[in-house]
Amino acid sequence: MNWSNGYQTNGTAPVIENAAGAAVGAPVPRPADQLPRLAAETTADNPWPVAMLSQKFHMAVERWPAAWICGQITEINTRRAGSAYMTLRDDFEDVAISVSGWRTFATKAAGFRQGDRVVVHGKADIWVKQTRLSFIGDDIRKIGTGGGLKEQIDELRRKLKGEGLFDADRKVPIPEFPSCIGLICAPQARAEGDVITNVNLRWPSVRFKVIHAHVQGPQCPPDIVNAIRTLDADPEVDVIIVARGGGAFEDLIGFSDESVVRATAACVTPIISAIGHEDDWTLIDLAADLRASTPTDAAKKVVPDVREQLQLIDNAVSRMRMRIGAKVDNEIRLVEGYANRPSLTRPHTMLEPHQRLIDDARRRMDIGLRRIVDDASLTVEKLHASLTALSPQSTLDRGYAVVQTDDGHVLDDPTAVHAGEPLAITLRRGRLNATVS
The missing domain is CATH 2.40.50.140 (Nucleic acid-binding proteins)
Structure with missing residues (x-):
């Protein structure tokens, strides 16, 4: 039998029909006025049909x-x-x-x-x-304008991404407290002042090593590559910032040059890109260890705020003092508890539980021994009774006699002897000799 699913989109539940069109094992369709009007009103017992939800989406998207x-x-x-x-x-x-x-x-x-x-x-x-x-x-x-250039950059992005230059496992973490920052920017650029001013406001002890370079035009890529390599080779530099203010797409194209991207990816020193404004993207942003939306944002990301760090230190000192004070108070209470224990104020009380233990043990031992003796006496009495009941003397005491042949065998069958043979008869007291007649 072939089955097909039929859905009614007028606010009713789906109906499963067979080839003849008859509903088989399907829920009873619900009138639209019985369905929840809002999504928040739906429940597990009163849900929306799928078709109704899809229609709701459609009406919302139409607006x-x-x-x-x-x-x-x-x-x-x-x-x-x-x-x-x-x-x-x-x-x-x-x-x-x-x-x-x-x-x-x-x-x-x-x-x-x-x-x-x-x-x-x-x-x-x-x-x-x-x-x-x-x-x-x-x-x-x-x-139109610039489209071909963007296509070339996009093609280069795919190529370098395929080589793994943008992979997350290549990223180097930025040091939390750098002592020397290498800065690459244009001479007398606003980006230089933004970075240095904001870094000094946040962490005044940082030193800078600034290399000026062209940040647009044909001289931009080789200048940036040389500056990156120079700062990367300097052991005093903890982190490098490449900064430039905003500009048109064509003005920032030098930072998407393949040589710049490869130099950035090969840089061992952590490097931050701060090119353009929030919406500006260049390929150096993908290769850098960290991307900042602006030069000012780079200054905020490269060093912590000294005021925040001092506040963290104050909070840590307060928590440390509180924990040490709580520890000392706890130890004082512990010593006072030891000093007030009865074992120190009344030492003889230490022997009382041991004396009670010995007394209890003696009582238990006495009771146990008495029980063992009583059990043993009862066992002896039972065995004596059993032996007495099984003894041949008991049978003789009841009036019976034991007849034995001349060789000492007990006679239990009269056909086993012949006339004239001697017999010995044992009674309760004494013994008789007899002859078979």
């Missing part, structure tokens, strides 16, 4: 506004006329979304291929049948 999104096409299918399906992947994160569209959108999408970076306009949508989120596009455009 979302349209948006432009950008990404790279990793999959595209425009083989069917009037429809287009594609997968867009984020430029930096490992996140993707399904995009589909029809008519005008499909016509425009037919000119794109896998690997293109695009911007798509559309709205989010829920496919109710499988409760799956997708993006319905109505316009698509190829990214």
Whole structure:
């Protein structure tokens, strides 16, 4: 028998039907007015059907506004006329979304291929049948200025990631209390002042070794590589900060150069990247041991706050004093308890429990010995009675006699003797001699 699942989307529970259309082992459909209105009102005894939840999702997503999104096409299918399906992947994160569209959108999408970076306009949508989120596009455009450069950086990112340069196990932990910080920045740059000023405010005892370098233009990559290698070779440097203020995408491109990324990944000294602003990303951020959103953020991450550390010390000293005081008080109470014990104030009381133990033992021993003697006497009496009952003399005492032949055998059968043979008859007292007649 073939089975199929049928769902009623008008607020009733799913119904399982057989090939003939009859409900078999299915729950009774519930009217919509009997179902909870809100998700918070559902219970294990009164749940929502799956179809109802999917419809709720669909109605909620329908209220979302349209948006432009950008990404790279990793999959595209425009083989069917009037429809287009594609997968867009984020430029930096490992996140993707399904995009589909029809008519005008499909016509425009037919000119794109896998690997293109695009911007798509559309709205989010829920496919109710499988409760799956997708993006319905109505316009698509190829990214123009800078698109090719970003594609090259993205390709380099994939290449270096495949080599393991961005792996988490390559990251070196940042020292908690560095004494010397190596700083790479542009000469007279605001980033230099931000880092040094904020570090000195937080941890004044830190020393700096600053190397000025070009932070944009063709001279940027070799300057940054040389500065990283110089500071990495200096044994006094505990941590390195590469800092630059914000700028356009093209201004920060030097920090995505392959030589800079490889030098950063090969650096033995812990290195922090502080390039641009919060939303700016370069490949050095992926290779560095720690990424700071801004140069000021790097200053906050590279050293602790001296006030916070002093507060931690004060709290630790207070807890230590409290614990030592509690320990001393406990020991004093323990000594006082020992001193007030009866064993010290009245030493003879120490013998009382032992004397009671000996007295109890003597009483138990006396009772035990008496019981052993009584048991032994009773056993002797029982054995004496048994022996008496089994003795042949007991039989003679009751009037019986024992007849024996001349050779001493007890006669128990008259046919065993002949006339004239002598017999010995033992009575209770004495013995008789007789002859068989």
